[in-house]
Amino acid sequence: MESPILSVEDFSAYFANHCVLRRVNLDVPRNKVTAIMGPSGCGKTTLIRCVNRMHELVPGARVSGRMLLGGEDIYAINPILVRRKVGMVFQRPNPFPTMSIYDNVIAGYNLNGMRLAKGERDRIVEESLAKAALWDEVKDFVYRKGTFLSGGQQQRLCIARALSMKPEILLLDEPTSALDPKATAHIEQLMSELKEYVTIILVTHNIAQAARVADMTAFIYLGELVEFGPSQKLFTVPDDKRTEEYLTGKFG
Numbered sequence: 001m002e003s004p005i006l007s008v009e010d011f012s013a014y015f016a017n018h019c020v021l022r023r024v025n026l027d028v029p030r031n032k033v034t035a036i037m038g039p040s041g042c043g044k045t046t047l048i049r050c051v052n053r054m055h056e057l058v059p060g061a062r063v064s065g066r067m068l069l070g071g072e073d074i075y076a077i078n079p080i081l082v083r084r085k086v087g088m089v090f091q092r093p094n095p096f097p098t099m100s101i102y103d104n105v106i107a108g109y110n111l112n113g114m115r116l117a118k119g120e121r122d123r124i125v126e127e128s129l130a131k132a133a134l135w136d137e138v139k140d141f142v143y144r145k146g147t148f149l150s151g152g153q154q155q156r157l158c159i160a161r162a163l164s165m166k167p168e169i170l171l172l173d174e175p176t177s178a179l180d181p182k183a184t185a186h187i188e189q190l191m192s193e194l195k196e197y198v199t200i201i202l203v204t205h206n207i208a209q210a211a212r213v214a215d216m217t218a219f220i221y222l223g224e225l226v227e228f229g230p231s232q233k234l235f236t237v238p239d240d241k242r243t244e245e246y247l248t249g250k251f252g
Helices: 044-051 079-085 101-111 118-131 135-141 151-163 181-194 207-213 231-236 241-247
Strands: 006-015 018-028 033-037 061-069 086-089 169-173 199-204 216-221 224-230
Touching (some): 018 044, 018 216, 033 044, 044 169, 079 086, 086 151, 101 151, 118 151, 135 151, 151 169, 151 181, 199 207, 216 231, 216 241, 224 231, 224 241
Parallel strands (some): 018 224, 086 169, 169 199
Antiparallel strands (some): 216 224
16 A cells, blocks of 8 residues: 555644644545544644644644654654645635735745746746636736635635645645535535645535545544544444444534
């Protein structure tokens, strides 16, 4: 079996003395969609914020255990380099409001002081927007502000911005919770296309969405990884009673 792109080993996360994730062990396979689901406040977002070293930006936050990206300890690498390898898209679309669509896509390079020739910039912008299924819709006005796009288009612009840095992993934190059903369907379709290029970790509280798009699903409850495995199995014959109760709506 191919080695996992991300190995989480005995990993715990804290805010001061409060433990929000407790000894999580998880292997994320390459070029698949892995969903992390569970009720609000169970530690899903904290887990992915640890993957791109954002958790530690909160005063008093700390971690223990290991996270290995391609066999390398994420916490032994410069966080700026980690965030180039691990892109993130948030719940609400957040294109940079003063920037054009073009500049939004290329923003990571500018913010990191990485100079590119114009032809290279153009190629990255077109390629990233195409991967995010947005190029055909915006190619005639890439110099207009990103904020003039619809909510669903703005979220795809944020995905293009994350993809432009050619990350190994793309973290999506409830990327459709602020979108209408049509835009949601568009993003879900996009996820299944994108795994050809990038490994996706999707945080969602939408059980149906996880069942539709994820190859693998993890269920977290009260900071503990209850169950992890192929989505088809987890959704039909879960091993743990708590998973079953969550899936049938007994709590959540």
